[in-house]
Amino acid sequence: MIPGSRIVVLPLAAITLCQPAQAMSYLSVEQAQQLMFGSRPLTPLPLALNATEIGAIERDSGVKVYAGSLRAWKADDGYFFTDAVIGKHDLINYAVALSADGKVRQVEILEYREAYGGEVRNAGWRAQFVGRHHGDPLQIGQDIQNISGATLSCQHVTDGIRRLLSTYAIAIAKR
Amino acid sequence: MNVVNNRWVPVALVAAWLAAPRAFAADARSAVSEEKLEQQITQLQQQLDQLKAQQQELKAQNEALAAQQQQQAAQAQAASAVAPAGGISPDLSLWGYGEIYYTHPVHDAALTEFDLARAVFGIGYRFDERTVFNSEFEVEHAVASASDAGEFEVEQFYVDRQLAGWASLKAGLFLMPFGLLNEHHEPTNYYGVQRNFVETLIIPSTWREGGVGFHGTTSIGLSWDVGLTTGMNLGNWDNNPQDPLYRTALQLEDNDVAPLQATHQELQLADAQHLSQYVSLNYSGVPGLLVGGAIFTGDAAVATVPAGLPDQRVTLWEGHARWTPGAADLSAVYARGSISNTAAYNLANTGVSNPMPAQFLGYYVQGAYTLWQRAGMRFSPFVRWEHYDMGASYDGIPPGFTTVPSGLAADGLPWPQPNDRVWTFGANFYINPHVVFKADYQDFSVNGNLTRFDLGMGLSY
Numbered sequence: 001m002i003p004g005s006r007i008v009v010l011p012l013a014a015i016t017l018c019q020p021a022q023a024m025s026y027l028s029v030e031q032a033q034q035l036m037f038g039s040r041p042l043t044p045l046p047l048a049l050n051a052t053e054i055g056a057i058e059r060d061s062g063v064k065v066y067a068g069s070l071r072a073w074k075a076d077d078g079y080f081f082t083d084a085v086i087g088k089h090d091l092i093n094y095a096v097a098l099s100a101d102g103k104v105r106q107v108e109i110l111e112y113r114e115a116y117g118g119e120v121r122n123a124g125w126r127a128q129f130v131g132r133h134h135g136d137p138l139q140i141g142q143d144i145q146n147i148s149g150a151t152l153s154c155q156h157v158t159d160g161i162r163r164l165l166s167t168y169a170i171a172i173a174k175r
Numbered sequence: 176m177n178v179v180n181n182r183w184v185p186v187a188l189v190a191a192w193l194a195a196p197r198a199f200a201a202d203a204r205s206a207v208s209e210e211k212l213e214q215q216i217t218q219l220q221q222q223l224d225q226l227k228a229q230q231q232e233l234k235a236q237n238e239a240l241a242a243q244q245q246q247q248a249a250q251a252q253a254a255s256a257v258a259p260a261g262g263i264s265p266d267l268s269l270w271g272y273g274e275i276y277y278t279h280p281v282h283d284a285a286l287t288e289f290d291l292a293r294a295v296f297g298i299g300y301r302f303d304e305r306t307v308f309n310s311e312f313e314v315e316h317a318v319a320s321a322s323d324a325g326e327f328e329v330e331q332f333y334v335d336r337q338l339a340g341w342a343s344l345k346a347g348l349f350l351m352p353f354g355l356l357n358e359h360h361e362p363t364n365y366y367g368v369q370r371n372f373v374e375t376l377i378i379p380s381t382w383r384e385g386g387v388g389f390h391g392t393t394s395i396g397l398s399w400d401v402g403l404t405t406g407m408n409l410g411n412w413d414n415n416p417q418d419p420l421y422r423t424a425l426q427l428e429d430n431d432v433a434p435l436q437a438t439h440q441e442l443q444l445a446d447a448q449h450l451s452q453y454v455s456l457n458y459s460g461v462p463g464l465l466v467g468g469a470i471f472t473g474d475a476a477v478a479t480v481p482a483g484l485p486d487q488r489v490t491l492w493e494g495h496a497r498w499t500p501g502a503a504d505l506s507a508v509y510a511r512g513s514i515s516n517t518a519a520y521n522l523a524n525t526g527v528s529n530p531m532p533a534q535f536l537g538y539y540v541q542g543a544y545t546l547w548q549r550a551g552m553r554f555s556p557f558v559r560w561e562h563y564d565m566g567a568s569y570d571g572i573p574p575g576f577t578t579v580p581s582g583l584a585a586d587g588l589p590w591p592q593p594n595d596r597v598w599t600f601g602a603n604f605y606i607n608p609h610v611v612f613k614a615d616y617q618d619f620s621v622n623g624n625l626t627r628f629d630l631g632m633g634l635s636y
Contacts, residue, residue, distance in 0.1 A: 026340050044238065089268035089299055090307075115307060115335040115343065116358070118392040124460045125396075141499065141545070145463030148497045149359055155608075 036097035042073035117153035134169035272635035362633025373537035376433035396460020406451030415527035446476035518571030537563035564594035
């Protein structure tokens with residue numbers, strides 16, 4: 001039994017190691033746009049946040065804003081965003097669709113790089129954000145359930161979505 | 176905005192022209208006027224067309240600018256978001272954790288100890304988008320030298336490569352995916368000053384083996400691990416210590432007393448003639464719930480004295496569940512292990528103080544509740560009940576012999592029993608998510624002299 005499995009494992013490893021070294025992308029930005037908005041047109045929405053807005057977003061969400069981490073598009077019935085947070089050491093890229101009134105419609109993980117914590121990709125976990133809007137507390141362990149073993153990834157994606165909703169309220173809805 | 180305003184200029188001109196107080200007499204001049212009017216309308220039409228074209232151009236420029244701006248922003252992000260993590264290089268990551276215990280056996284104050292139990296430093300390096308190296312180095316008990324109790328250990332040392340969206344491969348020395356604690360053993364991740372006994376004595380955390388393993392997650396919430404690793408060396412079993420291996424609960428956890436603690440090899444010139452395999456499954460598709468189990472089995476290296484002992488297999492399996500509905504945190508682990516062909520070994524070593532067990536097991540249930548939290552601070556009392564039995568059954572013990580010496584040890588106290596039931600009451604107080612202060616009281620019902628009160632501090636970054 002054991003010698004057999006040894007022989008299976010090693011060539012499998014050898015074959016799969018020879019793939020190109022690009023990030024493990026679960027969805028491209030275009031695929032996420034297609035998934036969330038179908039063929040409806042999306043117009044890039046420039047988000048040149050000024051220092052006052054960045055300060056307001058950081059105070060409101062309790063999360064640090066990194067220059068240029070957020071990209072936004074507008075559709076006739078909502079908004080599409082891509083953003084990134086650090087899981088433990090590496091970036092997690094994700095996409096969020098908001099409805100026209102600023103409620104979360106969908107969250108998708110685009111890229112995940114770390115050896116642990118990939119469970120944030122769970123559909124059930126991501127579905128907890130649907131219908132949330134700016135002003136909801138969005139605290140991990142309280143209104144967003146954690147995944148045991150993926151604590152940091154869950155914590156930081158939740159922080160990122162809270163920051164995104166603050167950004168929407170402060171820099172987009174008010175403009 | 177100017178473009179929009181410009182659009183209204185010709186319209187206003189037409190309106191003004193129409194409204195102008197002029198005489199529209201049906202005279203000879205009227206034909207000339209109409210012709211002029213037509214010319215002016217044509218001119219206005221041309222101006223309108225020009226403005227339209229300009230507006231289109233501006234719109235296109237605007238969109239191009241926005242796209243460019245976003246691209247620049249994305250590039251800036253790649254540089255700024257990663258850089259703060261490493262400092263030296265964006266591909267390098269450094270982390271660590273550690274814990275300090277004050278432990279006071281309530282029935283024997285003379286054995287009270289204060290220990291920097293662990294100081295661990297982690298170094299990781301990302302070679303490319305799919306390949307990462309992780310390592311952890313640990314100093315136990317503060318000072319490691321030939322004459323000190325401490326140890327310096329490599330706890331993890333592996334390369335992990337993402338193969339596809341659903342699978343990764345790791346190779347090196349890595350943590351075994353067993354129970355709730357082994358892979359997530361930082362002090363901020365568990366309740367109580369020290370780790371629970373089930374995941375110390377039965378699952379020998381921090382348990383790592385050398386080898387290769389595949390692992391992956393699926394979008395329905397099922398994650399899996401499977402691999403081929405080094406296993407146990409039963410030749411390391413200390414079957415006849417002259418004195419008890421422990422007198423306090425701290426020594427029970429630290430002194431490699433339990434079957435797998437005493438025989439796992441930690442990739443220290445490990446026997447590799449015999450390999451073991453493991454499979455682990457975890458389901459976390461329902462938010463707040465984790466249910467899983469794992470099994471490890473493989474031939475072990477056996478004792479060379481006396482010669483001619485039969486092959487022996489070591490197997491460990493476990494099931495675990497954790498449910499975190501809101502402020503509550505409920506968890507349970509059951510773990511059970513076995514060693515085959517212990518009868519021949521024990522019959523060849525009759526009358527020893529510590530025969531090799533055929534089976535060992537443990538289980539616990541634990542409930543914690545976050546009573547208070549604010550801005551990263553958190554206060555969570557907990558209670559845990561656990562049962563462990565490092566010698567659940569023995570084979571090859573002839574009639575008249577015992578598995579634990581029946582008389583008193585040299586220190587005048589009875590030998591400790593390898594099984595117990597332990598209640599733990601305590602609390603974790605987090606001053607931020609990375610620093611925790613802990614206190615607990617542990618009541619042992621079989622080995623009453625192990626009952627203790629503990630204080631601790633742990634951190635993880």
